[in-house]
Amino acid sequence: MSEQSDKSAGWVTFDPDLKIVDCTVRDGGLCNAHNFEDGFFKGVYDTCVAGGIDYMEVGYKADKKLFPGNENGPWKFSSEEDIRREVGENDTGLKLCAMADTGRTDLNDILPKNESVLDLIRVATYIHQIPAALEIVKDAKDKGYEVALNLMAVSTVPDYELDNGLETLHDVKEIDFLYVVDSFGSLYYEQIGDLIERYKKTGKTLGIHAHNNQQLAYANTMYAAINGVKMLDTTMMGMGRGAGNCPTELLVGFLKNPKFNLRPILDFVQNTMHPLSQDIDWGYSIPYMITGHQNEHPRAAMALRDSDRKDDYVGFYDEITSI
């Protein structure tokens, strides 16, 4: 690394500015089209409150006109009504956020902050969508929210294009948090470090959202925290699309800040997540390793894992690496 933090991890683990964002319902919901059993959302919420987690992501703010029918559960849309049914006025220290996908969001679905229990809007975008993403960013900031920009699939973006995009973001004062997102789980620490240095030039507070295709989600999140990233995305037992994410319990066990409390998180993992993991396939497996190594979207691995040849590693490898 060209530039290392002069803070040791011993210091970083106590850093009061480190925030954990639990994305279990939002990213985990990609495993079951957000069709969780009754009580699951409240379980995550209560666990986040008891565990001292800083933010909980309740789901997406997707446009219902684009996703008609009953295929998707309520956290694909995260209506104010549904959120309040679970959390009331959210009279806790836990902040709530929702993700707005660029191109899939109707700005009318995002209420003014003073009418919502949401605190933070996270705008997800590919590099070529940045102008459209900034419309959501500015709208959310005007309405009174904290705003994050999550730049997806950066591992496939050429350096010059990324630097141009980041230069654009530098001047957007409405962005509070800018996220390094390893969508394909293809990055290791040197690459994460390189992105952090580039993203720091925007002057924004940084976040990281990692995927576990190479068993590196926790390692990369820890590395990011030690090197100045403040917003750390996790999910309970790592539940998330494909290989999943940095497990909340692993990161909380590492951080020493007494605001965090591992025991209620372990309780939820034991009694809710572990049983759920017997029914839904998420987390590291060899097909996800292969797409991670190849820097490819995990969709082919997800299809394999959902088929009757889920452990045909060699056949999958041959397909993915065929010319």
Add this chain to the structure above:
Amino acid sequence: MSEQSDKSAGWVTFDPDLKIVDCTVRDGGLCNAHNFEDGFFKGVYDTCVAGGIDYMEVGYKADKKLFPGNENGPWKFSSEEDIRREVGENDTGLKLCAMADTGRTDLNDILPKNESVLDLIRVATYIHQIPAALEIVKDAKDKGYEVALNLMAVSTVPDYELDNGLETLHDVKEIDFLYVVDSFGSLYYEQIGDLIERYKKTGKTLGIHAHNNQQLAYANTMYAAINGVKMLDTTMMGMGRGAGNCPTELLVGFLKNPKFNLRPILDFVQNTMHPLSQDIDWGYSIPYMITGHQNEHPRAAMALRDSDRKDDYVGFYDEITSI
């Protein structure tokens, strides 16, 4: 880090001096007292040859007088006769090694090199056993072998004691390879980096043997390789005691040296290791995470995983953290 390699990983992944040591039979054998089915050893061996692996560890050279009876399989003892039955004269590019535990080895069981197909003797020792370990080291070197010293459980050794021990090793010319061993899977990259810098002062070629309690075995092994460590221990599908080790397939997929070949390794993982993993419990799980975070020997977690309350994470956490 006080001192970083000026080589990027892009360079390191091609480094011809990086060697992979597959420990599946030796460390994986700790999961089943080395009672593998017929054909397993040969399967690992053939896979290592086809995969371009540099060394295969065949097992321990334990003293049969200390382990009487039939509880342990043949790779607890790794007699020359048993090895040759599997590999003949080992007329391949794959080197073979065996582990000699300090205090559990009869020097008479280690033949002169010119009578053995073994190439490397790895001497495992705790810090307080170093004088006894050096007797094995010198005997093995006198007999003509390459020799490694694996210093176990270093995460519990005070710095001044470690530095004294390393100073002793500096002058032992019979040691070819000195191993950083994360016995409890409790270390993360900054700590690995600190140990590497201390160990480098001995002037030895370094190795790393990692455990996966915190999903960091691969991350730490990769970090070590990028920071100058040359001997990288792995096991097929990460099979090893407790949380297991750095998976061979993950590391081979990362390294770009064309001598390595992922496909035969995936074939063995698919057809042998994956079915075996349905019968034997190894690899990351929450109880191993807990002992890793606590820097404790995994034996309590192993006992839990072998009991009828294997997923009682909260009960186990309460036991481990009780005062």
